[in-house]
Amino acid sequence: MTENKNEEQILENETIEESAAEAVFAEEEIPAEENDGPVEKGELQLAHEKIAELEAKIEEMDNRYLRLQADFDNSRRRAKLDMEAAQKYRVQSIASDLVEALDNFERATKIEAENEQTKSLLSGMEMVYKAITGALAKEGIEPISSVGEEFDPRLHQAVMQVQDENFGSNIVVEEFQKGYLLKDRVIRPAMVKVNE
Secondary structure, eight states, X not given: OHHHHXXXXXXXXXXXXXXXXXXXXXXXXOOOOOOOSSOOHHHHHHHHHHHHHHHHHHHHHHHHHHHHHHHHHHHHHHHHHHHXXXXXXXXXXXXXXXXXXXXXXXXXXXXXXXXXXXHHHHHHHHHHHHHHHHHHHHTTEEEOOOTTSBOOTTTEEEEEEEOOTTSOTTBEEEEEEOOEEETTEEEEOEEEEEEO
């Protein structure tokens, strides 16, 4: 009987082990993928075409983005340069008006003084003239030097030509009206007489 019991015990243990193994295998069992059959060549080609189309769209979008970025950078740079130029030349319009007044002051100071009253009036006008030219110089407005200089069409406007042996060829002999520069920009060219 003991042998029978042992055999039953062994059989029972084996049955438990088998059912445990079946349970483990049942958990790990992966359901088979549903397959409708082999993929057709047409479907594969359509998929590749779709991928190529999408890649082309991505590249086009990237190019458009880069162009927009470059346009934005250029616009920002232009705006900055325009603002700097506006700041640099902000006094140009008033300077253009003031140089006309300076011409009148220069003519007035060249008058011959006959009495003390006229001399004191001329002295006062010279002080005002110096104050105006000093204020303009602080803003970068300077007269263009002409007499004895080589003629420069950017700075000078030739209204006459002469033949003078005392001066070299293409040299400014006389200045009729002063010219002025605002930093590196010509406000008004100087009217001059040039040697041939």
